[in-house]
Each structure stands twice: as C-alpha cells, then as structure tokens.
Amino acid sequence: MTTRSNFVLSGIVGIVLAFLMLPLVAVMVSSFSGGPPMAFPPQRFTLRWYEAISADYYGALRTSLIVAVGATALSVVIGTLAALALRRGRMRGQRLLSILCMSPLMVPTLVIGVAGFQFTLVLWDIFHLSIADTIIVLTLGHAAFCVPFVIRSALVAQAHYDLTLEEAAQNLGATPVETFFRVTLPLLMPGIITGGIFAFLASFDDVPVALLLGGSNTVTLPVKILTSIEFSFEASIMAVATLVVIVSLVLMLIVDRLIGLESLIGVGRG
C-alpha cells in the first residue's frame, strides 16, 4: 500500500469511527450539562440530572433485566439441547428442522410482536386466559427471537469439534452422563456463552415486542425512554442513558478479556 493512499484511507476510517462514536459521546456530555438537554454548547457541569432520575427508570431497568435474564436462560437451555440434536441426532428432515428452528431470525421483530399480541387475544377468546402485560408473556415473546441465536452459535461451536473426544472419554471409563458434563458441555461453552450474550442483548434492546405485549405493569427501559421523549424530554433521561452506556462498556471490556470480541462478531444478527 502506498503511503499516500494509506494516509487517505486512515483519514476516512477515522471520520467514520468518529461518526459511530458521536451520539454516545453526546449522550454523556449532555447528561452533565446544566443547560437544556438538547442544546449545544453544553453549559456548566452538573450532577443534578443524576439526582433527579425518577424511580420509574429504576423500575423499568429492573423489568428489562428480569425479562432479558429469563429469556436468555430459557433460550440457553432449550437452544443448546436443540443444537445437540441437530448436530448428532438421526432424524428425517434434519435440514427442515434446522430451518424451522432458525426461522424466527427471518421475521422482523415487529411482526413477532404483532403475532404475539394477536395470539394473546386468541388465548383470551378461547380460554379466557389473560396473560398480556405480564413479565412472563414478555419473556416468552423475547425468547421467540432469542432461541435461534443460541442454536446458531452452539451449532457453530460443534462444527469445529472432534466427536472422537467423547469416544475417548468413554473408552477411558467415563459414563455417558460424565462424558456429557465433563467433555461435551465444556467444549460447547464458548459457543453457548456467545449465543447467550446475543440473546441477552437482543432482549435488552427490543422495543416492538415489549411495546405490543407489554403495558403499564411491564414497562421495559427502552420503552420507557421511547415514551418519555414523546411527552416531555427530561434531562435525567440522558443521565439514565449514560449509566447504561457505562455499564455496557464495562461489560464489553470484560467479555473482550474473557472470550474476545472478535469471536463474538461474525455471528451478529444482520
């Protein structure tokens, strides 16, 4: 690469990365500004927006975390089992089954939300079962698009995996159960963790499903932020957002240290 074209390329890369960082920086800067939240330039440094964060936001954060943890846990368990079956099982229509298991990824989450919402109406009509606006229905709605993430990365983990290791363990006297917990599962763990992280992020990020299936009892943090800016823009929203950004960045650094961000990407949802 010639020096000049290298220089131009680096310049473009710098500008694009600055564009990517810009809104994150803007959230943080305006959360400390004493002036109106959307105005530039920022005015005198203040922490009062952090003191003004209302309990509603902590409640919404709590709901988001409960739903995300629940949806991730469910997805990790059934997704890992499904990935094992898809790789090792002997069944007719194996290909069809794996397409079916991945199919929620093809469906826009808004459409999943609409379908889930109408299904709750059907359940009410048939069984008089009222499940709308509960943590459980939100968790299940999120699981619909979280399960395929886990299946996909657990399948990828098994693709580079030597099945003879299990045979070796059994030849050395391990029982099938011991083999599963001491050989199979540890080897699959990086894939399961990656899938779990994606599932968690997808759930924590979701607006449409939470908006359609949830109500006043189950306001998640993204829905709370979205509806607050429609009515009144309080600067403490920026403070909440900054806290979430900081926690996300710290978690990301931990993930980077533990499994490496590069192994995480390449399986991102398109």
Place this chain on the structure above:
Amino acid sequence: MATRESRPRRWRHSRSSEPDGASGAGWTWLILPALFVLTVIFFLPMAYLASFSLRPHIGAGTVGSGVTLANYVRFLSDPFYLGVLADTLLIGFVVVSICLLLGYPVAYFLARSRSRWRGVLIFLVVAPLLISTVIRNLGWLPILSDSGLINWVLLELGLTRSPMRLVNNTTGVIIALVHTFLPFMILALVTVIQKIGSDIEEAARNLGAGPLYTFFHVILPLSRPGLLAGYLVVFTSVISAFTTPAMMGGKRVLIMSTLIEQQIRSVLNYAFGAAAAMILLGVAIILTLSSLRQEAKQ
C-alpha cells in the same frame, strides 16, 4: 479400499448401535423442548397472524369470521399504502448505500491492517452494536435538534438563518438508521474482503496496477457476490426496523413498520395490520432467500 477415514472401524460400528455415543437416535429427542416452546411462542402466533390477515374487519379491535382477501386488496390497490411500501424500500436503499460507501473503507482497513490499533478499531466498531438502539438514537437529539450541535455550527458560521429541521423527519430517520446498521455492514464486509487473499492484490500491484485500478478491477469484481449478500442482509434489517423510525421520525415518517404499529395500536384495525405485517414479512423473506443464494455463490 483407500479411505480418508482415519478412525478405527470399531468406532464407526459403535456409532450406529449405541444411542449414548457421539451421535445417534438418543440425541434426536433433545430437539423437542425447543420445538414445543417455539410452536407455542412463535409458530402458532404466526399462523394466527396469517389467519387474522384473511379475516374481515368489523369494528375497532375486532375481526369477523369468514375468509376474505379484502385487506390485501385494500393495501395493494391503494396508492397511499403502495406509497408507504415504496418509501420503505427507498429509505432502505438510501440507508444501505450510505452504509456501503462509509463501511467499505473501514472494512478494508480492518481486513488488511496488521496495525496494533486493529483491536481498538474493532472495539470501536462493535461498541455501538452492544448499546441499546434507543440510547444511540437518544444521542442524536443533542446533535440534530433545532438547538443542537449541527444547527449551532451552521448558525455561528452564518450558513443558515433559521435552524434546519434534522429530526422528526426522514433526514433524522436516515441518519440514525445509517448509524444503527453501519457496524453490521462493516462486519459483513470484513468477512467478504478477508476471503479475497491479499496475495491477489499484491500480484495486481506488482504488475503495475495503482490502488484505485486494483480496487475497481480486482477487489470489487471478486467481492461482488459477498457484497450483494451483505447489502441484502442489511437492507432486510433496515426495512424491518421499527425502533429508529418511530423514535427519530416523531410519528411523522410513515413506513411499513410504523404503519403496522399504528394500525395495531392506534387505528385498532387488527385485520389490516396483520395483512400489512404479512406483506412486510413476505418482502423480508424474499430478500433473505436471495441473500442466501448470493452467499452460496461467493
């Protein structure tokens, strides 16, 4: 008989007779929990969505019995709704094209660079992906609003007298969508470019081709199927996106996703909302399948 199979024969035998082995019928049952759960939370709701789209609308929040194509006919014969679909595709086209133009240099740099900054750069590209879309959109408000950064610069420089409207309209939606999907584009392109060996590029250089010539005559033609696959994947995500258009459009930008949400939550025409959702789903599936075909070509 020459075989590449290096495993002992005995193993091959045990594989088919022992259900607890590395593979076998015993494992098959493990698919059942996922199939059961997905049936209840995904396949049945989707089936009901399809059936709702074929039922008549008889009043706010109710669908009648019987089967009708009226909802689809209404959508596909009304210029207003066709316009919404066209706007959706147009916004998708603009957003993904910008993503491609901005993302290609970064992806090229990441794929080829052996710089010690590579890890940091990857972190910066991935970081926004792991932060809530709502929060990233929020960050655009102090930049794009009437009293925000860009209008402040424009007013200070005297380039404009009154603030430009950059949010609560299509401009704001496009900027934020580009920001949301650019990292996906970059990651897709990195994989595509890495597949083209850098030795091919060096060969072109050694034969006297300049960087631009090499790019347009060697790299671009070789990466075309992968590029198209990445383009279609990101395009599908953009036209399906709800959060960013809803937040940055301030209820003024009507595209498929915001139209569907409006029909379901405000207009309460569940049958028509379901039909619109099925149409968006149809478009998304066609695009996904064609991107898979392109990927297979690469």
